[in-house]
Amino acid sequence: MTLTSNVEVEVYMEDLNVTDDESDGEEYVASTMDKTIWDPFLNDLVQGEVEWPDISYDDAEWTFSNEETEKGDNIGQIFGDQYLVHNPRIPWNKMEPHLGEKYESPEQFKLCLTNYAVANGYQLRFAKCDRSRILVRCGKKSDENKCPFRCWASWMGNELTWQVKSLEKKHVCARKYSLGSLITPGWIANHYLNELIRNPKTKVKEMKADFLQNYSLKLSRGQCERARALAFTLIDGKLTDHYARIWDYGNEVLRSNPGRTVEIGVDVNPDAKYFKRIYICLKALKEGWLKGCRKVIDLDGCFLKGKVKGELIAAIGRDGNNQIYPIAWAVVNVENKDNWKWFIELLQSDIETVEGNGVTLISDQHKGLLEAVKEVMPHAEHRQCACHICANFYKHFSGEIYKTLFWEAAMSTTDQQFKNNMEKMKELNNDAYDDLMKRNPKTWCRAYFATDRACEAVENGVSESFNSAIVGARGKPLITMLEEIRLHVMERFDAMKRSTNSWKTVVAPKILIKMKKWHKNMRNWMVIPSGPLLEVRNGYEGYMVDLASWTCTCGLWFLSGLPCVHACAAINHTHQNLLDYEGHNARTCKNEKVVPPPKEKKPPGRPKKPHSDEAPSKRPTTSGGRGGRRPTRERGGRGSSVGRSGGRGGRSLIDEIFDSPTENEVINMFDNFEEDVFRAEMERGESSHMMQFPESQFDEGVPITQDDGVPETQFDVENANWEDQSHVVGGIAIIVPIIREKFNPRKPSG
Template sequence: MEAEDILNSDVEGEQYEESNEATGMKNHVLSVGLKFSTPQLFKKAMVRWNVLIGHAITYIKNENKKITAKCKQDCGWRIHASPIGNTSTFQIKSFISEHKCGRVHENGHVNSKFLADEYLDDLRDNHEIKVKSMKRKVRKDLNVDISRWQVCRAKHNVKKLVEGDIEKQYALVRDYCATVLDHNTRSCFKIQNAKANNRGTQPRFLRLYARDGNDNLFPLAIAVVESECKQTWSRFLLQLLNDMGSVQERGWVFISDRQKGLVETINELMPGVEHIYCIRHMYANFKLKYKGKELKDLFWKVASTASKNEWQYYINEIKKADPSTVAENGDEGPCAFKWLMNANPQNWAMSHFSPRAKCDILVNNMNESWSNYIIDASDIHIISMLEWIRKALMIRFQVKKKWYAKASGKAWS
């Protein structure tokens, strides 16, 4: 059938190929008679076909019932498509497929939306790809120059597509919490909203607390907060204590990196509880003022010895290694000994740990491991982030369970 016959015909014709959006959108060879389920898919295929061969097009007609396009350089290339009968199926009715003009290196069709569609898999799998790298890839693949802003917008569009719109995700937080509780009734969720600035406006999400209901040797609770400060630590710990019960009775031991506001909060909410400071973080602050290998070695010895007699010996050695200076008014100046003693030895010296505490951990490597474990979830939207962490933990627990099942030997009583 000639092009002119198809142009004036509403007969679909079984002999003509149908495009497959799922498998064929990136492999189309445009031809007379090719059918598309919607006009949008036809335009998408037509634009991509021209971008790949290095040409720009413009529309003569761009309507729901008729789409006609020609080469922007008016070299004779032309295509026309319209519906088959009263259906939404579009069919190419006439097509002059040869461009007689030269390749262009600036193509308005290669915008952020086109880049997001074309490089969806690349940007989804490597959302940290550098702008320069992405520009080089597009130049190599399409022989087209693009701007850094087009790359940034394309990455943003892919992120929204993959993770969902950020505002929509916040709107689903309560439904997400309800779903978790429906499947794990012993879990606990608490959501706090910020007060609306104006009457009639929607409240703004502020914080989220989520406690695992299994009470196993797993991460017990997760909190999403606006910042790390005394107020957020206080709210988190109050809810955690409400779920866990009396920490003094159970002999809980807390270990921390002395985050901002945390030490004061623990002292206020849990007076007398065993709270150990991470010695590695403590030394990182110590060495800023007191340098040298001698003080470094003495610091680790005074922190790690289990003997109070040895602790006293090493603390005296620190006094000798960094003697305090005396000002004219008789006050002693700062020194390594005074710096250490400003922190209660019960919080950092193993020799001073309470005998009822069944823990002698000195470094908080668990916290570092956890932070590294969830780092990929730190820059995605809230529902996607919570789901990423939940799935990652499920996989981790299953792997550990299988590993423990293979272990042999006498069990601890």
């Protein structure tokens, strides 16, 4: 279908409700991205048979005619059968008519005459324009000194071609800047299309100024408004085309992105089916959230700004740098409980959770959303945005003191701190206190948030940021809007990925800025050590910090996953690195799964021992010398021990064990020690000097005792992580659990 009717354009403007008085200061709401204009798939999808217009006129259908011109046809005498063919690809300002020139259609001839008139400032008019002929003159009918320009064209008698039969090209008129109806909305839209693509918010005044400067044309406000409306129709496609091809768009997303989720819903009426909603979640987004983001999701909706109203609802996560991470979005006809329930059910399936276990949701106080979350994700932690609560609270209790006390209560990290702040509110106004307590403080106060999410946020600011980023796309028709949102997310992810290559530390930049701020404020706190615990004080305020378990009694470290200012002071006091106490949620990681090296396996058999004729340098360094005092154990003391100092310079076996870099060297020391002990006892006949442990004492839970009956230690043999239980001999059985602890250090989880 060709958009060539002026009447259609007028009706379109009436539908837009645009008047001359209103359009002066309006801004057309459209995306500043506009990456979908030249997308072959999208253009074919939404535009169908729509053609780019050249010139539009209200004429009847064209037919063939063999009648000759008023002054006769003299082109055969000049050119014979060799006629010039019009080339539509030459620059528009170089076009001009020639005698005998052939055109494909009357529309092409009219476009050539219009470009010729605009380029030279000629006020051409169509004196005759019907089904078979066109007569063009220059100037108004009322002009006394008429310009001699005259052009006559009609169909050729023997072929489907339009031809200039008579032409007088001489002009004596002055340049004109207002060419009237010769300049149609189609011509203006075609010449100004690229500018509107670059800047969709171009105003009518700016449009008129551009045409006066670049084309020497004075356009009316109505001409600019109709042309702009037609241009946006051509850019975005017809509204009905978008909704008619929504199924094709969904199938294309399914085909091009395996592993994604796309679902379309319609309202079934007796007369037809009407669009209701569409949900989109791309595979890369949900996999990235599952593998690299905290289990916190912000839910929010925003209004569409196009001709057809509706809402766009989205689920937004937070990456390690506390920035926007889109997960899924949907377009619905209205924001209500039914649509939110449908959206959350699909989201729950994509993020692989059951009834919201381990997930935190942050949203506003929309009634339908609150009810949908309770039904679909009853076990999820549902926080309410403190900004929305403060705005509703401020409507009834205005004043800066109310706002200050509210945020002090919302930011409280302990129950007692929250109660103290609310007591201040109660003393100020008891009604204000009651109003806040009715709003369920467990949903908007930090003191009652889950402590395993590494997120202390009390607002859904990331959702508001996402809505603001796509405000231009929200004014587009359906498919164009969905494509621009997809392109926006794709470009953002690529930019974020490239920016991480410039990071100098393993901690995300925004997290590092926060830590530097706390590190600066920690100098105001005094640290008092008490064994593994440290007390951090500032005047009458004090908190206990346990670096081993990564906790502080203020609660913020456990809540956010980052060391609080008190923990920073304690870490600095113990001369440790602050970055060692950053949680894994704030650190960079590999894009792919990290494959660890293979585990080292102990070869079968006993370790090879050097012969006596080998060079000393080839002997294992862990075997020690053979000289010096043989290992003995004296009776009669709990502190007696089995050890060897000969050949070690006074160093004991335990000292060498803890200095050994590998576990295999420790095992070799066990073997050598065992062999030396038995050889010495057999030679001297002093086997009674060895500690004798009955086999029953190696059962689980049985204490190991010396020969004097005093328990030495107690441990679980089965769960002691033994490589080979044959090494459990003599006094070595007491040492092995210590060795295992050295090679398997336990650190608190981040």
